Amino acid sequence: MAAEAAQRKTEAVAGGAPQALMSVRGLGIRFKTSQGVWQATRKIDFDIAPGERVGVVGESGCGKTITGLSILRLLPNNLSGLDGSILFDGVDLATCSARAMRGIRGRRIAMIFQEPMSALDPVFTVGHQIAETLRVHTGIGKEEARAKTLDMLRRVGIASPERRIDDYPHQLSGGMRQRVMIAASLICGPQLLIADEPTTALDVTVQAQILELLRDLSETSGTALMLITHDLGVVAETCTRMITMYAGEVIEDAGVDAALVRPLHPYTSGLLRSLPHLSPRHGKLPSIPGRVPSIADMPNGCRFRARCPHAVAGCEKEQELRDAGGGRKVRCWRFGELDLPGALQHAATAPIAAMVARP
Amino acid sequence: MSATVTDISQDAIVSVRDLQVQFQTSDRRATVKAVDGVNFDVRRGETFGIIGESGSGKTTIGRALVFLLKPSAGAILHNGVDPLAMPRKQFQSHRRDYQIIFQDPNAALNPRMTILSSVLEPLELARAGSKAERLTQAREALDRVGLPQDAGDRYPHQLSGGQKQRVVIARALTLRPKLIVCDEVVAALDMSIRGDVLNLFAELQRDLGLTYVFITHDLAVVSHISERIAVMYLGRFVELGPTEQVSEKPLHPYTQALLSAEPRPLPSGMRGDKRIMLQGEIPSPIDPPSGCRFRTRCQYAQNLCAEKTPDWRELMPDHWVACHFAGRPNFSPN
Numbered sequence: 169m170a171a172e173a174a175q176r177k178t179e180a181v182a183g184g185a186p187q188a189l190m191s192v193r194g195l196g197i198r199f200k201t202s203q204g205v206w207q208a209t210r211k212i213d214f215d216i217a218p219g220e221r222v223g224v225v226g227e228s229g230c231g232k233t234i235t236g237l238s239i240l241r242l243l244p245n246n247l248s249g250l251d252g253s254i255l256f257d258g259v260d261l262a263t264c265s266a267r268a269m270r271g272i273r274g275r276r277i278a279m280i281f282q283e284p285m286s287a288l289d290p291v292f293t294v295g296h297q298i299a300e301t302l303r304v305h306t307g308i309g310k311e312e313a314r315a316k317t318l319d320m321l322r323r324v325g326i327a328s329p330e331r332r333i334d335d336y337p338h339q340l341s342g343g344m345r346q347r348v349m350i351a352a353s354l355i356c357g358p359q360l361l362i363a364d365e366p367t368t369a370l371d372v373t374v375q376a377q378i379l380e381l382l383r384d385l386s387e388t389s390g391t392a393l394m395l396i397t398h399d400l401g402v403v404a405e406t407c408t409r410m411i412t413m414y415a416g417e418v419i420e421d422a423g424v425d426a427a428l429v430r431p432l433h434p435y436t437s438g439l440l441r442s443l444p445h446l447s448p449r450h451g452k453l454p455s456i457p458g459r460v461p462s463i464a465d466m467p468n469g470c471r472f473r474a475r476c477p478h479a480v481a482g483c484e485k486e487q488e489l490r491d492a493g494g495g496r497k498v499r500c501w502r503f504g505e506l507d508l509p510g511a512l513q514h515a516a517t518a519p520i521a522a523m524v525a526r527p
Numbered sequence: 528m529s530a531t532v533t534d535i536s537q538d539a540i541v542s543v544r545d546l547q548v549q550f551q552t553s554d555r556r557a558t559v560k561a562v563d564g565v566n567f568d569v570r571r572g573e574t575f576g577i578i579g580e581s582g583s584g585k586t587t588i589g590r591a592l593v594f595l596l597k598p599s600a601g602a603i604l605h606n607g608v609d610p611l612a613m614p615r616k617q618f619q620s621h622r623r624d625y626q627i628i629f630q631d632p633n634a635a636l637n638p639r640m641t642i643l644s645s646v647l648e649p650l651e652l653a654r655a656g657s658k659a660e661r662l663t664q665a666r667e668a669l670d671r672v673g674l675p676q677d678a679g680d681r682y683p684h685q686l687s688g689g690q691k692q693r694v695v696i697a698r699a700l701t702l703r704p705k706l707i708v709c710d711e712v713v714a715a716l717d718m719s720i721r722g723d724v725l726n727l728f729a730e731l732q733r734d735l736g737l738t739y740v741f742i743t744h745d746l747a748v749v750s751h752i753s754e755r756i757a758v759m760y761l762g763r764f765v766e767l768g769p770t771e772q773v774s775e776k777p778l779h780p781y782t783q784a785l786l787s788a789e790p791r792p793l794p795s796g797m798r799g800d801k802r803i804m805l806q807g808e809i810p811s812p813i814d815p816p817s818g819c820r821f822r823t824r825c826q827y828a829q830n831l832c833a834e835k836t837p838d839w840r841e842l843m844p845d846h847w848v849a850c851h852f853a854g855r856p857n858f859s860p861n
């Protein structure tokens with residue numbers, strides 16, 4: 169019965185297209201290279217509801233960053249084509265004019281990156297850079313912009329913002345720079361914040377602070393969060409839904425708890441099992457054999473097939489992102505018959521579980 | 528693993544006494560005390576983990592252990608002997624026993640050299656055996672770390688990140704070291720291959736009787752592979768003990784906060800909500816706080832903590848801590 173209730177809840181969240189803040193359908197990105205046209209991602213489908221916090225996880229090269237960038241059309245010059253649609257509040261970001269895009273970028277959808285130092289201009293004060301965003305998009309006066317900037321710096325937890333507002337980026341620590349980036353990204357009150365590995369360059373104690381800040385700001389201001397990361401722990405701590413990508417495709421889309429406890433795709437399960445947090449201490453760590461197929465030479469059918477312990481005849485057929493019930497989706501035709509281990513397999517002996525098991 | 532625990536002889540392969548490593552800032556106006564008074568022994572055959580955040584001095588310790596950096600004060604003894612007191616020739620051949628592996632294999636491998644010549648290089652420098660013998664040894668090392676036969680003829684860019692890290696491991700193995708310092712060796716690798724490389728380290732240790740000093744910021748990695756863990760903060764150890772003790776019953780408030788800050792890939796119901804949120808960031812090692820260096824971020828800090836540097840005490844057997852209040856009732860958040 170609890171399962172049914174949970175199912176209804178996730179269905180309400182996943183919902184249909186009308187409730188979604190953003191609906192991505194069939195998104196694919198192609199690049200021209202010296203070796204021909206490469207398909208970086210394809211058939212990307214997902215929705216983000218207003219105020220929802222969604223984690224996009226995957227390993228390097230899976231296409232998670234380029235998916236984030238394509239939403240804001242921040243794509244490199246060797247782009248060869250963008251397929252599909254990105255419906256954001258009735259506007260298709262994949263096809264809208266550059267002018268319309270400029271009205272959305274930074275104002276209604278904002279983005280922050282891993283390395284705040286390279287995103288901030290070293291020759292302007294942080295206050296100037298935050299206020300600039302606001303003035304470009306709203307045209308308000310200098311005084312008012314400064315007041316709002318001060319208020320925003322306070323909200324992102326910068327101590328003595330009156331002093332810090334006139335600091336240059338190099339005068340701030342890594343954690344404070346990322347807080348400044350968050351302030352700049354949220355100053356126009358966007359409906360969606362795309363955060364690409366926002367805490368990867370930070371120490372773990374500072375990472376905890378920044379993740380808490382993102383969670384709080386998203387809750388209080390109703391800003392939806394699309395958190396791109398390789399770290400399943402970060403997703404578990406911050407998000408409610410988890411989209412797993414592999415070799416340019418979405419392979420699983422589920423509530424975070426459901427994906428962690430009972431992953432439906434063998435890749436998600438393999439990733440979870442390979443984490444040292446979740447294996448018995450000093451034991452042999454399970455790993456996924458082989459490596460990600462090259463972008464220039466993608467196999468037909470399931471792209472995980474060559475590394476999958478459950479691959480059988482039939483996996484070479486084209487795989488669709490199937491509805492798995494309960495608001496979950498998975499790109500594996502065998503999901504119904506597989507019973508895959510998740511995060512709790514070694515709960516009794518894994519070090520992380522031992523830490524949590526204390527009252 | 529329980530079998531190996533009994534085999535560990537208690538003698539030290541490395542002894543570190545009052546180690547200090549200092550650097551001048553580029554304008555030469557200030558001194559950075561990167562390592563400021565650290566004492567520990569690494570026992571033969573164990574994996575000794577050092578964990579800390581950036582700027583804690585963990586990498587500096589690692590480099591000093593293999594004498595890539597000279598200690599400003601204190602001593603590092605290899606097998607009870609001070610290598611710096613050795614004649615130059617002897618020192619050079621002695622160093623072969625103490626190797627170091629770094630985080631980024633791309634920076635460690637020359638892109639214009641084939642994998643085989645990279646692995647051969649240390650043997651050639653050491654003038655070990657005949658040319659044919661060196662070639663055999665290099666091929667064996669590549670085989671040992673699980674690389675395919677033809678990998679030797681390839682160049683670094685033709686290998687994946689995990690394979691390149693294996694090459695670097697093979698190269699460190701060619702001189703048959705006794706100890707390897709591993710500095711963030713899996714940090715640059717993707718999750719799904721990290722396990723493979725960690726398994727390889729464990730296997731090589733079992734087969735070759737290696738000792739590791741494993742330096743990382745990743746709690747999960749260090750607690751998986753190490754027998755003992757040292758926690759470092761601003762140039763000093765704050766806690767040192769058996770892995771189970773340190774990760775499950777941490778004594779120092781910083782260790783407690785570090786463990787609590789670790790994002791856990793667990794469903795919401797299992798994560799628990801008691802999180803110790805530290806304020807601010809690690810202070811500058813140019814001008815560290817007086818007394819206990821963690822006091823500026825510590826929720827239990829008292830006047831005493833600013834006045835007096837806490838002693839390095841063995842509060843429980845083999846479990847050391849530098850905190851005035853550790854071990855008192857009602858001190859731990861657990």
